[in-house]
Amino acid sequence: MAERERRLTPPFGGVFVARKRVMGPDDVDRAVWRMAHEIIERNRGLEDVAIVGLQTGGVPLAHRLGEAMHQIDGVNVPVGSLDVAFYRDDIGLRPVLPEAVTDIAFDVGGRVVVLVDDVLFTGRTIRAALDALTDHGRARSVQLAVMVDRGHRELPIRPDYVGKNLPTRRDEVVNVADDGVELGEMMK
C-alpha cells in the first residue's frame, strides 16, 4: 500500500483530481452483470473459461465478474491475477515496478482466458499481458473485458466486452473505483 501511495505522488505520478462522475455504483454493477452474461453467452457456457485480472485495476473487476458468473450459472470460474511490468515495452523509459505478484493457480493451456482490466487506453498493457499470459501456457483463445474503453489505441487491439465506451481527451485520466468511474486529471 505504501508502495502504491508513493507511486501516486510526484515524481512518479501526481494527485488525481476528479472533474466528472461518469458511472455510479449501480452503473458499474449493471455493467458487470451484463458483461458476465455476454461472456457466458459468447462461450456457450463456462466450461474451460478462466478469468485473469490485470494488476492492479483489473483484479477486483475480475473477481466481481467471477462472482456474477457463479450466481448466473452456478459454476466456479477460476480467477487469477497477472502483473505485466516485466513485459512492458517501455521498460527503462520510465519508472516500472510491479504492482503485485502474479497469481495464476490454474493451468492456462487449452482454456479460454478472459483478460480483465479497468480501462483500455493505448492497448500497450494488453499487448504486454498477451506476452505474459503466453509464458503461463497456450490458451485456446484469449478475450478481453474492460470496464471503460476510452479510445486512443496505439496497437491493433479491441475489447470483446465493454462496460462503457467513454470518449476522452488524451491528457485526461479515468479512475475506476469500486463505487464508480470518474473522469479527471492529474495535478503535479
Next chain:
Amino acid sequence: MAESVLLAGGTVVDVDGERRIDVRIDPVSGRVVEAGADLDVVGSEVHDVSGAYVLPGLVDVHVHMRQPGREEAETVETGARCAALGGYTAVVAMPNTTPAIDCAAVVREVLELGRTAPCDVHSSGAVTIDRAGETLAPMAEMAALGVRLFTDDGAGVQDPGLMRRAMEYAADLGVTLAQHCEVDALAAGGHMHEGEWSSRLGIPGQPAEAEEMMVARDLMLARLTGARIHIQHVSTATSVAMVRAAKAEGLPVTAEATTHHFTLTHAECASYSPLFKVAPPLRTDADVEAIRAGLADGTIDAVATDHAPHTQESKELPFEQAPPGMLGLETALALAIGHLDLPMVDVVRRMSLAPAAIAGVADVHGRPVAAGEFANLCVLDPGATWTVDPTVTASRSRNTPYGGWTLQGKVIHTVLHGEMVVRGGEALR
C-alpha cells in the same frame, strides 16, 4: 652583465622576526648584498613584492625523488622543480631508490643529478645495506660525500640491537640517524590506520602502536647511546607526547611531521582512493590536533612533505595493493599557513630554519635575510588563492590528495643562490 635583483616592498620574515625591508641580491656571488628600507632601485632588476613575504628558502628533510630506478614516477630534476615551485631551496632525497642509496656510488649519482636542478638536492643514506635491516651500510663513506642524514625510510630498522650499533657508529660521524618508525610485526598487512574507519571499510589496519613502539624504542636508544635521533613523519598523539617528554628530559631528539598528517584524517579512505594511502597512515582527528599542537609548541621541529610520487597506474590499483605516498612539495607552504594557525615566523622556523639544521645545511639555508648571507629565498603572496589541479604540477606524477582544494598563499618567486629559479609562479629551469 647580470644586474642585481631587487625584491622591493615585501615583508621579510626570518630568525630575527618580521620587518618591512627591501632585499638586493647579486646573482654572481649568489648572496644578499643589501637588506634595508627603501633601497635604491637604480641599476637593479626590480621586482615589486609589496604585500608579499620574503622568506628564507624552505628546506624539506623528506623527499622521494625516485631516481635512480623509478624515473617514470619522478626524477631528481622534476622533483627539484616541484620543490622550487613550492618555495624550497634545499631538499633531502630519501634512499629508497633502486638501487638504494646505500653506498658512495649511488650518493654520487644522486648528487650529480642534483647539480643542475633548480633546488639544492642533498642525499640521505641508508642505515643498512639495501635498507634490508640486516647489515650496516658504509655510513662513513657516504658521510664523506656530505650525507648528513641516515635512514632506511620506507621501512624502520626493526632490530633494536642493530639500531643501537648504528646510533653508536653514527654518533662519531657527526651525522643524524632518522627513523621511519613502524614495527613491521604489528603493521604488516595493514594499509590504513586501524580504527573506526578501517573496521567499517574492511581494509586491514595498522595500529598507532606500530609507530609508537618504535618511537619509544628509539628514544630509549638515544638515552642509551647519547646519539642524536630524528623521528620522521610523526603521526600520532602518543608519539608527539613521547617526543615532548624526551625533549624535556634533554635527549638529543628532533622530529618532523608531514603536511598530510595535519590536514587529513583516515576518514578520507572511505573513498577507497589510493591517493589517501600513505605510510604512516592518515590518523584520527585527535592525532591531527596533537600534531598541530606539537608544531605549535616546537615539540615537532619541522614540517616535511614526504613528497612521494607514484604513477597514475599504481594509484589506480586496489587500495590494498597500491603503494603508499602522496605528492606534497607544491602544496606544503599554503597548507601550513592555512592549517597550522602559526605566526609566520614560526612557519619559517618549522619549514626552513629547523629542517636546515636537521639536514646539516644550516650554513647555507635557513639563514637570516641579511647582507652577506646566501641568497636562498622564497617570496610568498599570502593573499593569493588557487585551486589544486592534479594535472598542473611539475611532478611526473599526479598523486596529490588535495585535488580540488582551494588554498590560500602562493609562492611567486624562488631564489636559489642568487638566481631566480621561479618567477611569477613559473619555473624558469
Next chain:
Amino acid sequence: MTSLLTAEQLSLGEVEDLFGLADSFLEVSSRRMPKVPALRGKTVVSLFFEDSTRTRLSFETAAKRLSADVMTFPVAASSVNKGESVRDTIETIEAMGIDAIVVRHRYAGVPHQIAGWTSASVINAGDGAHEHPTQALLDAFTLRQHFGSVEGLRVAIVGDIRHSRVARSNVALLASLGAEVTLVAPGTLLPPTVAGWPTTTTSELDEVLGSVDVVYLLRMQTERMREHLVPSLREYRARYGLTAERATRMKSGAVIMHPGPMNRGVEIAGEVAELPNALVVDQVRNGVAVRMAVLFWLLGSGVGPHDGPVESDPSGAERTVDG
C-alpha cells in the same frame, strides 16, 4: 546509471522496492517458463577477480531469467593475468557496449573504483572484507519470508566478523530493518573497533543461543589458524560451532542461516545443516530472485537508487491509474 556498492547505501524505501520486486521474481522463478523479457537487449558482464562459482552462477541465472545477455569475463585466462590494469579491463569491456558489471574482488573498494571508471551500473558481488550487499538482501528477504518481517528479530552473527563482507552488509541492512544484531566472536575475529556499529557484542555463543531468533553462522577459513586468530579448529568448534547439542538449546522457532559454502563439522555440524529450521537452501533459492530484483531495479525499472535523479514521467500517472 547507478550502482549497488553497499547495503549501507540503501534506504528503507529502496529495500522495500527491491523486496517487492523479489516477490514477483520468486513467482517468475516458480513458473514452468521461469523467464521474462524485462531486460532484453541489456548486457550484463560478470567480472570475478576472485573465484566464486555460486555467486557468479546466481547472478548469471538471474540475468538470464530477465532475458539479458550475459558475458562472463574469464579473469584467470585473460590479459588481467598478464598485468592489464583493472581500469584498462573495464574500459575495454565498456567499449563493447554493456549495461552492468557484476564485480567480485578480493580487495575492499574495487567496485567503488570501477564505478568511477564506467557509466555502466556496477554491482558489488563482494569486495574483500568490505561488503556483499546482495547477500545481505537475500538474507533479509529470507527472514522476511520466514518471519513475515525483520523488525524486532534478534540475530546473532557468529564467527569471523573481522574478515567478513557478509557480516558488514548484514549488520548494516538488518539493523536498518529493525533487527537487533549481536556479534558473536572472540576479540581476534572482531573488527578492531565496533564503536558506532548498531550491534552488541559477546564472545560467548552460549550466552545468546537461547534467546535469538536467528543464528547466522559465518564460514571459518582454515587459514585463520595460521594467523594466530584462533588456537585451533577444535577450540573454535567448542566455543562457536553450532553442534547438534547446541542446536537443541536454540529458542523454539529460531532459524539457522549460513551464506555458504559451509564447512560442515567446523562452524556447523553436518546434521544441523539438514535441520528443517536451517534456511540455507531458501537463501540460495531467494538469491536468484533477489539478484533479479537488483538487476531489474538498476537496469529496467527506471527507478533505481532514489538518491539519483528520477526521470520525470509525464505519462506515469495514466499508467498507474488506468492500469
